[in-house]
Amino acid sequence: MKKKIYLDFAATTPLDKSVLKKMMPYLENKFGNASSIHKFGQEASEAIDETRTKMAKFLNCKPTEIVFTGSASESNNLAIRGVIKAIRRKKQAGEKIQVITTKIEHKAVLEVFKDLEKEGVKVVYLPVGTDGIINIDDLRAEITPETDLISIMYANNEVGSIQPIKKIGKIISEINKIEQHPIYFHTDAVQAANWLDLDVNSLGVHLLTLSGHKIYGPKGVGILYVKEGIPIMPIILGGSHEWGLRAGTENVAGIVGMGAAISQIKHTKTNTLSMLKLKEKLIKGILTNVRGSKINGPLKTDDQLPNIVNFSFLGVEGESLVITLDEAGFAVSTGSACTSTALMPSHVLIAMGLTDLNAHSSLRISLGKYTTIKEIDLFIKILPKVIEKLRRISGR
Amino acid sequence: MSIYNKKIMEHFTNPKFFGKIKDADVIGKAGNPRCGDLLTLYLKINPKNKTITDIKFETLGCASAIASSDMICKIAKGKTMEEALKIGFQDVSNRLGTLPPLKIHCAQLVTEALKDAINKNLLNA
Numbered sequence: 001m002k003k004k005i006y007l008d009f010a011a012t013t014p015l016d017k018s019v020l021k022k023m024m025p026y027l028e029n030k031f032g033n034a035s036s037i038h039k040f041g042q043e044a045s046e047a048i049d050e051t052r053t054k055m056a057k058f059l060n061c062k063p064t065e066i067v068f069t070g071s072a073s074e075s076n077n078l079a080i081r082g083v084i085k086a087i088r089r090k091k092q093a094g095e096k097i098q099v100i101t102t103k104i105e106h107k108a109v110l111e112v113f114k115d116l117e118k119e120g121v122k123v124v125y126l127p128v129g130t131d132g133i134i135n136i137d138d139l140r141a142e143i144t145p146e147t148d149l150i151s152i153m154y155a156n157n158e159v160g161s162i163q164p165i166k167k168i169g170k171i172i173s174e175i176n177k178i179e180q181h182p183i184y185f186h187t188d189a190v191q192a193a194n195w196l197d198l199d200v201n202s203l204g205v206h207l208l209t210l211s212g213h214k215i216y217g218p219k220g221v222g223i224l225y226v227k228e229g230i231p232i233m234p235i236i237l238g239g240s241h242e243w244g245l246r247a248g249t250e251n252v253a254g255i256v257g258m259g260a261a262i263s264q265i266k267h268t269k270t271n272t273l274s275m276l277k278l279k280e281k282l283i284k285g286i287l288t289n290v291r292g293s294k295i296n297g298p299l300k301t302d303d304q305l306p307n308i309v310n311f312s313f314l315g316v317e318g319e320s321l322v323i324t325l326d327e328a329g330f331a332v333s334t335g336s337a338c339t340s341t342a343l344m345p346s347h348v349l350i351a352m353g354l355t356d357l358n359a360h361s362s363l364r365i366s367l368g369k370y371t372t373i374k375e376i377d378l379f380i381k382i383l384p385k386v387i388e389k390l391r392r393i394s395g396r
Numbered sequence: 397m398s399i400y401n402k403k404i405m406e407h408f409t410n411p412k413f414f415g416k417i418k419d420a421d422v423i424g425k426a427g428n429p430r431c432g433d434l435l436t437l438y439l440k441i442n443p444k445n446k447t448i449t450d451i452k453f454e455t456l457g458c459a460s461a462i463a464s465s466d467m468i469c470k471i472a473k474g475k476t477m478e479e480a481l482k483i484g485f486q487d488v489s490n491r492l493g494t495l496p497p498l499k500i501h502c503a504q505l506v507t508e509a510l511k512d513a514i515n516k517n518l519l520n521a
Contacts, residue, residue: 317432319458320408323398327409336432336458345432357456360432393414393462395436395454 005375008331009214009368010157010191010308015257016216022260023218026253034250035239044252051259058262059208059225060199067224067242068255072190072211073108075224078235078246079186079207080112080151084121086231087148087184099149100142102126102134102163103351104156109188110347113151126152131298132161132352139168143175149184154192158335158348158364159297160308162196163187169204184230190214194265195272195305206230212254216369217261221254271369275306278367278376283309285380290387296349296362307367310335310349312358313387315396321363324386330379336360400459403493408459413469415452422520424513426505433457433502435465437509441517446477453506460499461506464488468506477514483507 006014026047032040034048048068056063069075084097091097101113103125113123124142126134134152143150150172155162165187172185186207189198193215200208207230212221226232226245238247286293292314298304313321318334325332335346336359344350345359354362365379398405417438427434435457440450451473453465467488472480485503489495495503 315456317457317461319432320462323400323408323459326398327405344430356429356432357434360429393411393454394434394456395414395416396456 004329004331005378006331007365007367007371007375007379008333009371010160010364010366011333012213012219013216013368014370015213015218016261016264018264019217019257019260023253023257026256030252032252034252035241044250047252047256048250051255054259055223055262058198058265060201061225062228064243065225065228067226067245068250068258069222069224069242069246070220070248070251072106072188072209072214072222074236074246075209075211075222076106076108076151076186076188077112078224078232079209079226080109080116080149081235082232082245083149083184083186083207083230084116085233085235090231096146097121097148098124098144098146099151100124100126100139100147101151102128102153104128104132104158104161104348105151105153106157106188106190109151109153128161128351130353131300131303132156132159132296132348133298133303134163136164136167136171140171143171143183145179145181147183148181149186151186151188154187154189154196155305156348157191157308158346159310159352160191160305160366161298162192162303162305165203165205173204191305191308195267195275195307197267200225200227207232212258212261215261215265218254218257221251221258223258272306275367276301278371278373279306279309281373282365282367282376282380285376286311286383289380289384294358296352296354296358308364309366310362310364312354312361313363314358314361315394316387316390317360317394318362320390321361321386324390325382328382328386330382333364333366335362335364399496400463401493403491404460404463404495407463407466407492411453411462411466413452413466413473414454414462416454417450417452422513422517424509424511424516426509426512427457427461431501433461433505435461435505435509437465437469437506437513439513439517441477448472448475448477448480453509457505458499458502460492460495461502463492464495464502464506465509467491468510472510477517480510481514483510 032044034044052063188209190211206227208225210223213219296310318336349359420438421441424437435455451469455465488503
């Protein structure tokens with residue numbers, strides 16, 4: 001079996017060995033339930049507290065503002081549904097809840113809002129440009145004195161475009177200073193975590209979602225930052241875990257792993273630059289060797305994550321491209337979800353103005369800290385052959 | 397390991413019937429850009445006994461669309477047009493060891509293209 005090369009770090013990252021090592025005791029001897037009074041329980045409880053402090057430091061917030069969840073999807077659900085549940089109780093009869101989001105959010109945000117629309121919540125979906133970024137003026141125009149919640153992702157998982165979260169935070173905080181009716185601001189920062197500043201104060205966010213398995217930590221653990229004083233209610237009820245916001249025995253090993261993963265994130269220029277170097281080599285290699293290839297996403301380096309690039313290759317379909325590359329030993333993704341019942345191409349690429357065919361011909365390559373120049377070279381070598389083969393079959 | 401079975405993978409990675417027939421007697425088309433599958437079938441037909449003497453496909457689509465295209469060519473080649481009209485999407489799917497449920501439309505698509513070709517030929521005749 002030939003060596004498999006993983007270029008899909010935006011889907012998930014491998015668990016870092018040092019992270020696993022930190023988790024192991026809590027999968028073996030330190031198995032206590034953090035709610036128990038005895039020493040087994042207290043050992044677990046202390047581990048969670050320590051991690052909470054670590055997370056708080058990373059986000060520049062208080063430990064009491066950290067809620068551990070079972071996934072980023074759960075965090076997004078809790079942020080949106082939890083806040084809406086709490087503010088709904090303060091509304092007068094007939095008063096609608098009003099929220100603003102974007103067309104390119106992750107499904108774990110979009111589907112929540114679609115569901116809430118059925119319950120009478122008014123949702124505005126902001127458009128994006130061909131660069132996958134919202135226009136701040138569009139947002140300004142949509143904010144009304146009745147706006148309750150704004151949820152905008154930090155960086156997009158398909159094309160890597162970065163939203164101006166800091167600017168949005170500033171706009172919202174200025175409005176909140178003068179308006180009586182507050183606007184709450186949530187951001188899904190799952191893809192941003194490895195690369196961008198996550199200081200919640202400088203970002204001006206009230207709620208922020210993170211995931212364990214995108215940062216070389218374990219799957220099955222997420223975080224929601226909830227600023228003190230923000231109205232929010234639990235959506236999973238039961239015990240009084242996580243400040244009463246999320247019932248369920250804590251996933252101690254997962255939480256410890258999340259803390260270990262966060263500890264090794266370093267937002268340094270060197271890290272970003274060396275990743276950019278890999279990505280630029282990849283992009284140049286593809287653009288020069290594959291005719292009819294086009295990048296989907298921002299043009300400016302500062303507007304995008306350094307590790308994600310999305311291409312369209314005219315005359316091939318994404319799924320067959322991914323499967324052929326998989327057979328050749330390369331793991332990548334596509335926005336052509338031909339397996340979904342709707343058979344619709346990526347909502348992100350369509351929102352960016354791509355035609356259906358171009359969206360179906362998309363390929364996402366996402367690099368990670370284990371990616372090497374040699375792997376990029378091998379990929380650039382194989383990709384043109386694969387695309388030519390599929391173009392012969394499609395006759396295009 | 398793959399999301400498709402061995403048979404589908406075989407017809408996808410190593411299709412035998414892809415390409416154009418330049419002097420095709422009739423061309424059949426199916427698909428739409430929305431779902432991402434576009435396919436063209438090229439047929440040579442013997443006017444005397446009305447059999448399909450040669451058939452090729454060009455398919456822009458997912459792996460199961462390409463495998464289904466290859467399979468329908470394999471099934472249809474040598475058949476009379478009347479026989480070919482009776483090829484159902486289940487036949488294509490079965491011969492591929494059944495397509496995954498969400499991919500059944502690929503088999504429907506290729507039978508549509510074949511019917512399109514044959515109906516055109518009957519109209520021209």
